[in-house]
Amino acid sequence: xxxxxxxxxxxxxxxxxxxxxxxxxxxxxxxxxxxxxxxxxxxxxxxxxxxxxxxxxxxxxxxxxxxxxxxxxxxxxxxxxxxxxxxxxxxxxxxxxxxxxxxxxxxxxxxxxxxxxxxxxxxxxxxxxxxxxxxxxxxxxxxxxxxxxxxxxxxxxxxxxxxxxxxxxxxxxxxxxxxxxxxxxxxxxxxxxxxxxxxxxxxxxxxxxxxxxxxxxxxxxxxxxxxxxxxxxxxxxxxxxxxxxxxxxxxxxxxxxxx
Amino acid sequence: xxxxxxxxxxxxxxxxxxxxxxxxxxxxxxxxxxxxxxxxxxxxxxxxxxxxxxxxxxxxxxxxxxxxxxxxxxxxxxxxxxxxxxxxxxxxxxxxxxxxxxxxxxxxxxxxxxxxxxxxxxxxxxxxxxxxxxxxxxxxxxxxxxxxxxxxxxxxxxxxxxxxxxxxxxxxxxxxxxxxxxxxxxxxxxxxxxxxxxxxxxxxxxxxxxxxxxxxxxxxxxxxxxxxxxxxxxxxxxxxxxxxxxxxxxxxxxxxxxxxxxxxxxxxxxxxx
Numbered sequence: 402x403x404x405x406x407x408x409x410x411x412x413x414x415x416x417x418x419x420x421x422x423x424x425x426x427x428x429x430x431x432x433x434x435x436x437x438x439x440x441x442x443x444x445x446x447x448x449x450x451x452x453x454x455x456x457x458x459x460x461x462x463x464x465x466x467x468x469x470x471x472x473x474x475x476x477x478x479x480x481x482x483x484x485x486x487x488x489x490x491x492x493x494x495x496x497x498x499x500x501x502x503x504x505x506x507x508x509x510x511x512x513x514x515x516x517x518x519x520x521x522x523x524x525x526x527x528x529x530x531x532x533x534x535x536x537x538x539x540x541x542x543x544x545x546x547x548x549x550x551x552x553x554x555x556x557x558x559x560x561x562x563x564x565x566x567x568x569x570x571x572x573x574x575x576x577x578x579x580x581x582x583x584x585x586x587x588x589x590x591x592x593x594x595x596x597x598x599x600x601x602x603x604x605x606x607x608x609x610x611x612x613x614x615x616x617x618x619x620x621x622x623x624x625x626x627x628x629x630x631x632x633x634x635x636x637x638x639x640x641x642x643x644x645x646x647x648x649x650x651x652x653x654x655x656x657x658x659x660x
Numbered sequence: 661x662x663x664x665x666x667x668x669x670x671x672x673x674x675x676x677x678x679x680x681x682x683x684x685x686x687x688x689x690x691x692x693x694x695x696x697x698x699x700x701x702x703x704x705x706x707x708x709x710x711x712x713x714x715x716x717x718x719x720x721x722x723x724x725x726x727x728x729x730x731x732x733x734x735x736x737x738x739x740x741x742x743x744x745x746x747x748x749x750x751x752x753x754x755x756x757x758x759x760x761x762x763x764x765x766x767x768x769x770x771x772x773x774x775x776x777x778x779x780x781x782x783x784x785x786x787x788x789x790x791x792x793x794x795x796x797x798x799x800x801x802x803x804x805x806x807x808x809x810x811x812x813x814x815x816x817x818x819x820x821x822x823x824x825x826x827x828x829x830x831x832x833x834x835x836x837x838x839x840x841x842x843x844x845x846x847x848x849x850x851x852x853x854x855x856x857x858x859x860x861x862x863x864x865x866x867x868x869x870x871x872x873x874x875x876x877x878x879x880x881x882x883x884x885x886x887x888x889x890x891x892x893x894x895x896x897x898x899x900x901x902x903x904x905x906x907x908x909x910x911x912x913x914x915x916x917x918x919x920x921x922x923x924x925x926x927x928x929x930x931x932x933x
Contacts (some may be wrong), residue, residue: 412808419805427793500782500789500806501765654768658704 413506420510425517439521443470447529454590461592467530467621472589472613474526475547478519479555479609480580485511486559487566487576494660504653505646508560516552530621538623546631547615553638554608557645564645564652568659587613605630608637692777693858693889694740694763699772701733701758701913732758733913735772742778742857745880745890747900747921749928750910756893759910760784760860763891778857778889781807783847783864792836796827796846799835807854817853824879825849826872845872852879858889877903897925 429435447470455465462468489507490497497504523544531537566572587609593601604610611634618626733755740746748756761767762774764782789806790799800821804814822828825845835843848864864876880890880903894900900907900921907924909916917924 413806415808415810416802416805419802419811423791423794423798423802426798427791430793496789496791498761498766499784501780502806657767 409503413503416502417506417510417513420506421513421517424510424514428514436521439518440525443474443522444525444529446473450590458590458592461594464530464533464535464621466533467526467535468592468617469590470526470529471617471620472587474519474522475551475613475616476584476587476589476609478515479551479558479612480583482512482515482552482555483559483562484573484576484580485515486556487562487572489559490563490567490656491570491660497657497660504656505560505649508563508649509556512552512555512559515555516548519548526620535621536623540619540623540625543619544616547612547619547634550615550634550638551612554612554641557638557640557642560645560649561641564648567652567656583607583609589613605633608634608641611637691742692739693742694738694777694891695775696736696738696759696763697773697775699733699736699759699762699769699774700731701755701762701767702770703730703732731913733762733769736910736913736915737772738908738915738918740858740889740891742889743884743887744906745884745892745904747892747894747904747907747925748910749894749897749900749907749925750916753912754910755913756910757784757862758913760862760891760893763858764860776858779807779855780858780860781851781854781856782860782862783851784860784862790835790843790847793834795832795834796822796825796838797831799846800850803850804854807856809854821846821849821853824853824875841869841872848876848879852883856888858891859883860891862893863895897929900925 425436429438432438434441447466450469450473451466454469458465485492486508489511490504492511493507496502497507527541562572562576566576587607588596588604593604596604611630615626615630615634618624736755736759738759748759750756758767760782761784762769763776764780764784765774765776766782766784789803791802794802797818800818801811801814804811804817822831825842825848827842827846830838830842835846838846844864848861851859851861859880877899884890890903892900892904894903904921906918907921907928908918909924909928917927
């Protein structure tokens, strides 16, 4: 059973590459700047946010633009990725009706799509960081750890959402609201200090807070995050992936009735 | 499940209709490449198909969450041998496409099981899952990847595919600008070039001009000799007789009869008149 799944995965691996390549091409099909937008749009957003918030949080957060951009990159990746995974079955229905491709590949490919966009955004992120005075350090190479964990989390979460979203399209609207709420409970544009000390443990219940904190420790604070945080992060990723896979597996046989 | 065997097995089944009718004649034959056992497929009719929470709750309040069932296939059993060409005939809505999709693994049977030995290239509704915004070149790589082929492998077959589809001048044009004949030519060329063991062709040869149809028929004959199995749906009795040895007659999701293509097709045509 397990062996068979691995074989299947390997068999369709070239397909994953092709689909990601195809979607990437289509995404920037009619824009003049093309791929450059992956790098330009976070920069422009950062400009706006910095102008608005840096006066408020200037004293408590050093390198505010990096603080915000780093958190936002990871947050947008997880949210955009899971939302597009949720819709991936519906959006690829014409293909699913005609070809035999394991359904979960569409979830993986749509998340991977956003992963690539985010990796590209890391270039302007580090460019800005160095300009505003963040010191380069070997820890920066470790940012791939939280990114991979967030990637696994997003695939799991996206598959979970997809298992329900394929049947009930209202989930899209709910998701938009939930995303906004999630943005506010995650310290992305505000510092964690504004929350009283005895409530801060609650942040750790939020996987996004955990990933973002690890990312910031590596990318701008030049420190090693606490072991506890690293374990919690790994735990969230694996648990979510298992949850997503089992839910998806249970529901996927009925997808074709709804697409 | 997934093994890409390139060995060419040539088989002739003189008593194919007997074997299909009795269904246990070849029971432990290794040459069976598609084995459909008592397959039933149920659809929920769209009446109560909830697409939103609101509808779901309204239906729940009305006590209508139960579905109106529709059985597209009932207890279909079928064995196809390697190198055989089987035609599915029957009226619209008789379950031909559903059966093909079940064999292709696109639809999971509600009851029963489908066993397939070998790789399948499904050619359903002409285009084998093409993306209309992409060019023929990109679609060939995409379709190849759906059959587990790497870019490198497809590059080797690329010229052959384009040549067969006669699309040399339009390689880099998005296929949304193609005519339906051009798309079906490309679909056919790709499906027959990916080295699948079983080809599922749903109404593919009805499009395209006479010359191309002839070319396709020749290609199919050639592949049959090489051991490829073909499952074929067509509404043209002449074409069915020409291409296939065996026919399966479906009516309202039930197999009426199967056997020699000439007998079955003739009897089917009589019921229409």
